Amino acid sequence: MPRPAGALVRCGLLLAAASAVIFLCTAALPGDAADVLGGGRTTPEELARLRAEQGLDRPLHIRYLDWLSGVLTGEPGASLITGRPVAELVAERAGVTLALAGAALAVSVPLTAALAWAAVSGPRWLRSAVNALIVAGAALPQAVVAAALVAWLSAAWGWFPPVSMLPVGEPPWHRPDLLALPALTLALPTAAYGAALLRGAIADVLARPYVRDAELRGLSPVAIGLRYVLPMVAAPATRLLAVILGGLVAGTAVAETLFGLAGLGELLVTAISTRDVPVVQSVALLAAAVVVAGLLAADTAAPRRHPKAARP
DSSP states (O other): OOOHHHHHHHHHHHHHHHHHHHHHHHSOOOOOOOOOOOOOTHHHHHHHHHHHHTTTSHHHHHHHHHHHHHTTOOOOOOOOOOBBBBHHHHHHHHHHHHEEEEEEEEHHHHHHHHHHHHHHOOHHHHHHHHHHHHHHHHHHHHHHHHHIIIIIIIIIIIISSSOOOOOTTTGGGOOHHHHHHHHHHHHHHHHHHHHHHHHHHHHHHTOOOHHHHHTTTTTOOHHHIIIIIHHHHHHHHHHHHHHHHHHHHHHHHHHHHHHHHHHHHHHHHHHHHHOOOHHHHHHHHHHHHHHHHHHHHHHHHGSSTTTTTOOO
């Protein structure tokens, strides 16, 4: 089987497995939408009627196959709480989340590269400081990062508003000041996590004999990075980028909830609290699809790198 076809098959299997895991996890949530709608004041007969109306009384495998067929046809069902089509709800919120994830990605990618490079090159004191910063940054929860950013950039310096309540109907890119704090909340821990994974690949390339020879010949660090390191780490960096992008799309829930942005993350949090299973499943599967698409792009691009590209 040709490599692109094999990659497509693997991605299809990954998405199928992800859909099954997501469905089983949501099915295992305590309670359901009928309990939420009933408000704890309904009789067992009324609860049974609500579950029958929402299809929650059907066998698990039947519900999974119905949902999966709806996903494949672009109609993943309707919200159990509002009755609105899930595709419509996702489309309304996607713009905010994509703008937020894009802004966070624009900050995290160069910061990841800079941290990973500084962690394995330069003076010993710099490497020690950067590695400590990477470990600390990757370990900090988003809520702590958000609190620190609000305290410094909003309360102390007044650069950005502490909340990001977008006016109704206004595109998020019209108000970049409202995206700044949530984007940084996502970008800073993401950059530290990415640098922690990427620094090993960079260190491995820098330790190779031809790189040592280039250093002895007096090539600058920039030339070494562009000529030798970049071609060798392109494929793992692309895979890392795919994971980061999927994590940003899925990880917007905390930032959007903390700063009041009405995006997919906030929709996911609300859907989980109300046991709105079709919405939870669709948003989670969307994040998984972003990761798988990025991995497919990385697998497709990797063979195109000439094997001699990184040799002197």
